[in-house]
Amino acid sequence: EAQVTQNPRYLITVTGKKLTVTCSQNMNHEYMSWYRQDPGLGLRQIYYSMNVEVTDKGDVPEGYKVSRKEKRNFPLILESPSPNQTSLYFCASTPIRTLENLGGANVLTFGAGSRLTVL
Amino acid sequence: GENVEQHPSTLSVQEGDSAVIKCTYSDSASNYFPWYKQELGKGPQLIIDIRSNVGEKKDQRIAVTLNKTAKHFSLHITETQPEDSAVYFCAASIPGGFQKLVFGTGTRLLVSP
Numbered sequence: 181e182a183q184v185t186q187n188p189r190y191l192i193t194v195t196g197k198k199l200t201v202t203c204s205q206n207m208n209h210e211y212m213s214w215y216r217q218d219p220g221l222g223l224r225q226i227y228y229s230m231n232v233e234v235t236d237k238g239d240v241p242e243g244y245k246v247s248r249k250e251k252r253n254f255p256l257i258l259e260s261p262s263p264n265q266t267s268l269y270f271c272a273s274t275p276i277r278t279l280e281n282l283g284g285a286n287v288l289t290f291g292a293g294s295r296l297t298v299l
Numbered sequence: 300g301e302n303v304e305q306h307p308s309t310l311s312v313q314e315g316d317s318a319v320i321k322c323t324y325s326d327s328a329s330n331y332f333p334w335y336k337q338e339l340g341k342g343p344q345l346i347i348d349i350r351s352n353v354g355e356k357k358d359q360r361i362a363v364t365l366n367k368t369a370k371h372f373s374l375h376i377t378e379t380q381p382e383d384s385a386v387y388f389c390a391a392s393i394p395g396g397f398q399k400l401v402f403g404t405g406t407r408l409l410v411s412p
Contacts, residue, residue: 228398272342
C-alpha cells in the first residue's frame with residue numbers, strides 16, 4: 181500500500197530532551213515536507229526537501245532540524261524541545277513531475293500525524 | 300505574501316442538507332487550489348482541486364468553484380452524510396515555487412443524522 185508512515189504517533193516529553201519524529205514513504209517521491217497543525221492556525225510548513233540532500237526552510241522552521249540522506253526518509257529533529265512546540269505534526273510527500281503542466285503543485289500524500297506534547 | 304482566509308470555522312448541518320465552505324486568497328497569481336479532508340485521527344487527504352484556468356469542478360457530491368476576479372473559491376457538498384463530518388482545509392499555491400501551498404485555518408463540519 182502506498183503510504184507515508186510517521187512514528188511515534190503520540191509522544192509526551194519534557195523541555196530540552198532531544199527527540200526525532202521519523203517519516204518514511206514508499207512511493208519513490210522526490211518531495212517531502214513537514215507541517216505542524218495548531219488550532220486556529222491551520223497547517224504551517226516547517227521544512228521541505230526537493231530530493232536527497234536538498235532541504236529548505238518553510239514558514240516556521242525555528243527550533244527544528246531535518247535531514248534527507250535517503251529518498252524515502254525525512255526525519256524531523258527537535259534538538260531542545262520547548263512547550264511552544266506542542267502540536268500535531270504531519271509529514272507529506274509528492275512526486276515532482278511535469279511541473280509546467282501541473283502549475284507547480286501536486287497532490288500531497290500525508291502521514292497519519294504525530295501528536296507531540298512538551299511539558 | 301499569500302494569505303488564505305477560511306470561513307466558517309465550524310459548520311453544523313443536518314444529514315441531506317448542503318454545506319458550503321468559503322476561502323479567499325490574496326495573491327492574484329495563485330493558480331492551484333486544493334481542498335483536503337481530515338478525518339479524526341488521520342492525515343489530510345485531497346478530495347478535490349481546481350486550477351486557475353477552470354471556474355468549476357465537480358466530483359459526485361462535491362464541487363469547487365473559483366472566482367479569480369474576487370479571489371475566492373468555495374467547496375460545496377450536497378446531500379451531506381454523517382461520514383462527511385471532518386475538518387476541511389483549503390489551500391492556495393504560491394507562484395514561483397514548487398508545492399508552495401498556504402493553507403486556510405480549517406472548517407470543522409458536523410453532519411447530524
